[in-house]
Amino acid sequence: MDPVTTFALIGLVGIGSQWLAWRFQLPAIVLMLAAGLVVGPATGLLVPQATFGELFKPIIAVAVAVILFEGGLTLNFKSLKDAGPSVTRLVVIGAPLGWLMSTLAIRYGAGLSWESSIVFGGIMIVTGPTVITPLLRQARLQSRPARILKWEAIVNDPIGALAAVLAFEVFLALYGSLTLAGAIWHLVQGITLATVLGFAGGWVIAWAFRRGKVPEYMKVSVLFGAVLLIYAASDYVLHESGLLAVTLMGIYLANTHLPSLDEIRRFKEHATIILVSGVFVLLAASLTMADLQTLSLRTVLFVLVVVLIARPVTVLVSLIGTGLPWQEKAMIAWIGPRGVVLVAVSGLFGTQLVDLGVADGAQLTALAFALVAGTVVLHGFSMAPLARFLGLTAASKPGLLIVGGSRWSLNLAKALEKAEIPVLVVDRNWFRLRAVREAGIPTYHGEILSEAAEHSLDLAKYGAVLAATDNDGYNALVGTDFGPEFGRNNVFQIGRCEGAEGRQELPAQLGGRQFGPGTSYEDFARLVAEGWSFRTTRLSEEFGLEDYMAANPDAKIFGYVGEGGLRLVEGDNPPEVRPGIRIMALSKKREDRGQGAVA
Numbered sequence: 001m002d003p004v005t006t007f008a009l010i011g012l013v014g015i016g017s018q019w020l021a022w023r024f025q026l027p028a029i030v031l032m033l034a035a036g037l038v039v040g041p042a043t044g045l046l047v048p049q050a051t052f053g054e055l056f057k058p059i060i061a062v063a064v065a066v067i068l069f070e071g072g073l074t075l076n077f078k079s080l081k082d083a084g085p086s087v088t089r090l091v092v093i094g095a096p097l098g099w100l101m102s103t104l105a106i107r108y109g110a111g112l113s114w115e116s117s118i119v120f121g122g123i124m125i126v127t128g129p130t131v132i133t134p135l136l137r138q139a140r141l142q143s144r145p146a147r148i149l150k151w152e153a154i155v156n157d158p159i160g161a162l163a164a165v166l167a168f169e170v171f172l173a174l175y176g177s178l179t180l181a182g183a184i185w186h187l188v189q190g191i192t193l194a195t196v197l198g199f200a201g202g203w204v205i206a207w208a209f210r211r212g213k214v215p216e217y218m219k220v221s222v223l224f225g226a227v228l229l230i231y232a233a234s235d236y237v238l239h240e241s242g243l244l245a246v247t248l249m250g251i252y253l254a255n256t257h258l259p260s261l262d263e264i265r266r267f268k269e270h271a272t273i274i275l276v277s278g279v280f281v282l283l284a285a286s287l288t289m290a291d292l293q294t295l296s297l298r299t300v301l302f303v304l305v306v307v308l309i310a311r312p313v314t315v316l317v318s319l320i321g322t323g324l325p326w327q328e329k330a331m332i333a334w335i336g337p338r339g340v341v342l343v344a345v346s347g348l349f350g351t352q353l354v355d356l357g358v359a360d361g362a363q364l365t366a367l368a369f370a371l372v373a374g375t376v377v378l379h380g381f382s383m384a385p386l387a388r389f390l391g392l393t394a395a396s397k398p399g400l401l402i403v404g405g406s407r408w409s410l411n412l413a414k415a416l417e418k419a420e421i422p423v424l425v426v427d428r429n430w431f432r433l434r435a436v437r438e439a440g441i442p443t444y445h446g447e448i449l450s451e452a453a454e455h456s457l458d459l460a461k462y463g464a465v466l467a468a469t470d471n472d473g474y475n476a477l478v479g480t481d482f483g484p485e486f487g488r489n490n491v492f493q494i495g496r497c498e499g500a501e502g503r504q505e506l507p508a509q510l511g512g513r514q515f516g517p518g519t520s521y522e523d524f525a526r527l528v529a530e531g532w533s534f535r536t537t538r539l540s541e542e543f544g545l546e547d548y549m550a551a552n553p554d555a556k557i558f559g560y561v562g563e564g565g566l567r568l569v570e571g572d573n574p575p576e577v578r579p580g581i582r583i584m585a586l587s588k589k590r591e592d593r594g595q596g597a598v599a
Helices: 003-024 028-042 048-072 077-082 085-092 094-110 114-123 129-139 143-176 180-210 216-237 242-254 261-286 289-293 297-318 326-334 340-356 359-390 407-418 431-438 451-456 472-486 521-529 545-551
Strands: 399-403 423-427 443-445 462-467 491-493 533-538 556-562 565-568 582-587
Touching: 003 028, 003 048, 003 261, 028 261, 028 289, 028 359, 048 143, 048 216, 048 242, 048 261, 048 340, 085 094, 085 143, 085 297, 094 114, 094 143, 094 297, 094 359, 114 143, 114 340, 114 359, 129 143, 129 359, 143 180, 143 242, 143 326, 143 340, 180 216, 180 242, 216 242, 261 340, 261 359, 289 359, 297 326, 297 359, 326 359, 340 359, 399 407, 399 565, 407 423, 407 431, 407 521, 407 533, 423 431, 431 443, 462 472, 462 565, 472 491
Parallel strands: 399 423, 399 462, 423 443, 462 491
Antiparallel strands: 533 582, 556 565, 556 582
C-alpha cells in the first residue's frame, strides 16, 4: 500500500473509531485498539514499518512530542493549588510512589528487566485524562471524587511523561558511556539542554505573543513550528532530549497566563485528537502475531497487580490524613484507567530501549495495550455500579445550568426542579440571586467564565447550558465559551433583540443555539409579569401533543423531559414526542381542566 493510501486509511480508522465511540457511548480507546489490530496483524492490510521504512520512528516521535507538549499546556500550577489538598497529595506523594509500585508490578508481574520496568513505570503514572472524563460523565459520580480523579489525571499527564523521559535519559547515559562519571555528565547535559531550550522557547513565544509580534491568525501555526523547532534542535544536539524540552516548554506556557492561550489550547486539543488517533492505530497495526503471542498469563498477572495492588496502595497512602470518607477513597483507589499517552510514549521508548540493547523493550507496546484495554474495560464497566453501591452517585439525570438570575429564570428553575431535573442558577450580581436562594434552588455567585468557577463547579452533572442574561453580547460569549465543552448542540441562549442594532448586531455564528422560539429577555419578563409561567405537562395515549396544543394554543414549547433527562428544543417546531414524555412550555395561567397531568 502506498504512503498516501496508508495515511488515508489511518485517518479513516482512527477518526472513525472516535466517532463510533461517541455515537454508541463506548470507550474510544478500545475501538481504536480493535480497529488497529484488525487492519494490522489480523488482516495485514496495514504494515506501518514496511510502508514508512526509516520514517516510521520519526513520525511516532514527532507525534509524541506534540502530544506531550499539549499535556504540558494543561499543567497550571495555580490550578493545582486550587484543585485541593487531595490532588496535591496524589501528585506530590502519589506520583513517585506510583512510579515505584508500577515498576515493581512490571518487574515481578510481567517479568521485564529493571531498565524496561523503570521507564514503563514512569509513564504509568498517567491515568489517562482523555479516558477518565467520559467515564466520569457516564457514571455520574459525585462532585468531589469526580473532581479529584479529573485533576489527578490532568496534572499527572505531563509528570508521568517527564518521569519516563528522565528514566530513559538515565539509561541512555549509562549505556552510551563507558564510565559512571561519563554517564552522569551525559545525563546532566541532557537535562540542562532540554530545560534551557524548553524554557527559552516558551519565553520567546510568550514575549512575541504579548508584544503583538505575531498576528492572531498565525499564533497556532507559529506555536506548532516552535514546538517542532525546539524538539528537533534539542534532539540534534543531544539524542532523545527533545521530548523533555517540549514538555517543559508546554508547562512554561501554561503558567504565563497568555490571553490567547485558551484558544491555542483548544486547537492543540483538536490536533492532539488527530495525532492520538493516528499514533494509536499505527502502533496497534505495527504489532505482529509474535508480539501478541508474548501476551500470556504473566500479562494478566501484571494487569491484576496494577489494578488490585499498585493503584490502591498508591492512592490510599497518598490520601492518609485528608479527611475523605472511606467510600470516596475506595472509589479513587479503584479507578485508574490508562490512556493513549501511555501507549504512545511506551511505543516510542520501547524501540529506543531495543536499540540500546534492552531486548525486552520490544514488549512494552504490547503490555501497554494490554494494560489500557484491561483498565478501561474493568473500570468502565464497574465505575457506575460501584458508585451506586458506595452511595457516590450524583443526580441520575443531566441538569441545566442557567446563566442569569431573573424572575422568569427562577420560574423556569422551579419547573425543572418539580420535574426532578438538577438546575443551577449563576449570576455575578448577588442581589439578582436573592429570590432564587430564598426558593431553595442551588446558585453560584460569581463569573461563570472565570477559572474559579471552572475549578469549583461540578459541570459534569449538567448536560446543557442556557445563557439567559439581559445582555445579548454576554450571552453569546457564554455560548461560544461553553460550546467546546458541552457540545454546540447543548448550549442555548435566549432570543436576541433583532434589529435593535442593525449592522452592529453580533454575528449569528457566535453564541449558542436559539432557546425555543427565540423569546427575548424583555418578552420573557413581560410574559411572566402578565401571569405566564413554565410548566411541565405529561403526555399520554389519551392526551397527546395535538391535544395539548389545542388546550394551550398560546403555549411556547421550550423542551421536554424524557428518560434521558431534559432536552431543549430550537425554534418553534414541535418536538417528536411519545406517551410518557413531559412537555416543558411557557403558557398562560389556566384553571386545571383535568386535561393532562401537570408534573
